Amino acid sequence: xxxxxxxxxxxxxxxxxxxxxxxxxxxxxxxxxxxxxxxxxxxxxxxxxxxxxxxxxxxxxxxxxxxxxxxxxxxxxxxxxxxxxxxxxxxxxxxxxxxxxxxxxxxxxxxxxxxxxxxxxxxxxxxxxxxxxxxxxxxxxxxx
Numbered sequence: 001x002x003x004x005x006x007x008x009x010x011x012x013x014x015x016x017x018x019x020x021x022x023x024x025x026x027x028x029x030x031x032x033x034x035x036x037x038x039x040x041x042x043x044x045x046x047x048x049x050x051x052x053x054x055x056x057x058x059x060x061x062x063x064x065x066x067x068x069x070x071x072x073x074x075x076x077x078x079x080x081x082x083x084x085x086x087x088x089x090x091x092x093x094x095x096x097x098x099x100x101x102x103x104x105x106x107x108x109x110x111x112x113x114x115x116x117x118x119x120x121x122x123x124x125x126x127x128x129x130x131x132x133x134x135x136x137x138x139x140x141x142x143x144x
Contacts, residue, residue, distance in 0.1 A: 008047040013040070016054045017139035019132070022103065023060040025144055026067055031106035033144060034058065038111065038120045051119055057134055058126045062099040066091060076105060100126040 018037060022030055036042060040052030066074065074091040094102055103126050111117040125134065 006045070008045040008050050008052050010050060012045055013050075013052050017057065017134060017137040018054050018142045019057045019059060019139045020142050020144075021060055022058050023063040024065060027064050027102060027106055030058075030064070030144065031103065031110055033142070034103070034107050034124065035110035037142065038107070038123055049116065051116060053120060053123065055123045055134075055137070055139075056125070057132050057139055058103055058124070059130055059132055060128070061103050061126050062095065062128045064095070064099065064102055071095075076101075099128055 020030065020034060020037075034056050037056050038053045040046050040054070043052050045052055071092040072090055075088045076091070076094055078087050079085050080087065089097070091102065104124065107124055108117075108121055111120050125132065
């Protein structure tokens with residue numbers, strides 16, 4: 001009998017939903033857990049070129065923590081495309097303005113930079129506060 005490595009297909013993905021509570025969690029450690037769930041690395045059928053991951057809901061995004069003095073030193077950059085158009089914002093100011101983006105930027109940097117990564121990134125839902133509109137999907141709770 002010939003043995004071979006099984007390669008998962010898109011139809012093999014069950015597409016479960018899971019909820020992660022970001023209350024008191026460190027940003028990088030939370031982002032690695034989320035990126036791993038999105039890619040499907042927890043799944044025994046994991047195949048690098050196929051979406052075998054789950055839909056991930058993150059709640060309490062405003063209660064995230066950073067270690068050290070990263071609140072003041074960690075900066076996020078964007079450019080308008082014009083000369084001198086570089087805009088910066090610190091992590092503390094971003095937390096006040098849009099706390100969901102802290103988690104989104106960290107997770108997006110950990111996903112593949114191709115069409116699969118874009119597809120996986122769309123499966124991430126981040127919310128401030130305890131409530132989310134995905135109760136009907138019956139998500140399972142994932143702890144750190």
